[in-house]
Amino acid sequence: MYVTICQYKCTPPQTVWGRVSMAFGLEAVTATHEIATLPGGQTAFPPEAARREPADAPDEIVLLAREQLKKGSTSFFKAARLFPKSQKASAFLLYAWCRHCDDEIDGQILGAAPDMTRPPCQRSLEARERTLATLREKTVAALAGQADEPVFVGLQRVVASHQIPHRYPLDLIEGMAMDVRGRSYACLEDTLSYSYYVAGVVGVMMATIMGVRDRATLERASDLGIAFQLTNIVRDVVADAALGRFYLPQNWLDEVGILPCEIGERRHREKVFRISARLLDVADDYYRSALIGIGRLPFRSAWAIASARRIYRGIGQAARASGAAAWDRRARAGTITQASGIALGAVEAAVLVSLRGRSERKPRLGLWTPSHLWTS
Structure with a gap:
């Protein structure tokens, strides 16, 4: 009723x-x-x-x-x-x-x-x-x-x-x-695995909605989702720590002498920032890989994905620019940033689609992919 x-x-x-x-x-x-x-x-x-x-x-x-x-x-x-x-x-x-x-x-x-x-x-x-x-x-x-x-x-x-x-x-x-x-993440590969399961696979499903079926392009779609999640991890690292969730690789924390339960403490902000910047470097590798996949899409789809990529990558760039103060307030993409991301995304999509034949030869080297993804 x-x-x-x-x-x-x-x-x-x-x-x-x-x-x-x-x-x-x-x-x-x-x-x-x-x-x-x-x-x-x-x-x-x-x-x-x-x-x-x-x-x-x-x-x-x-x-x-x-x-x-x-x-x-x-x-x-x-x-x-x-x-x-x-x-x-x-x-x-x-x-x-x-x-x-x-x-x-x-x-x-x-x-x-x-x-x-x-x-x-x-x-x-x-x-x-x-x-x-x-x-x-x-x-x-x-x-x-x-x-x-x-x-x-x-x-x-x-x-x-x-x-x-x-x-x-x-x-x-x-x-x-x-x-x-409460899975723990001992190394970068563990963090990347988590990022696939909560975000990379969403990229794969979205690519399927756009009509993609070939493995090479689906891998690039997974890469973009992983990049988004790595950005999320950096943006929310202090808030997540307050909830008892720790996604930064444990061996990276060990290198700077921080326990997971200490991530949210202000005295460690500089060290947490250095680790986070390192994770953003990894995210950038995946953002770059995703560009090749975007070029294989029809223009309207490519425009949407290129815009999302630019806008979301900007969140990580804003966090990086803020240094240890990155978590004083939650990093967001403002209206102007979003509008410029959409406008520049249109240009980027047009270029990528026009270069489709040449960009497809660029190899996807050294990037993690879940081993089960292409098995039935």
């Missing part, structure tokens, strides 16, 4: 981004859709919503997913709007599922914890394992075409529409398991 009805209305943005997007000829979406809200904040949709293809956007599930991306990550939202219509809807739906899984594990809402007096590390392992098991069960049901909740219906539609191999969504769940079980 519908209890309350809330409306989502998408109008042309009156921001710097709006002017940039209109200058590049992007269409504005104007639509009003009714979404039922049940007691406790749960959302419900008409049954026919589960049967629609992502390309039928906007519908109720896609609009809700769009709002989640808009509120949860303005950088990715603005880049995602550059995709062709069919890919745009699928990107929204995939993000909504990823965001939901992350929030469930962390006890957050759109990446922000409502009650930091009880962080995830203080929940019992049993409770966290139950949450993980529920997410895995619902994901498996969605992959089997049996989803009954909006966010999992969205995943079901994306996987079916784009023939995404089932191992990829399950890899993301495995990444969540690493957080639940």
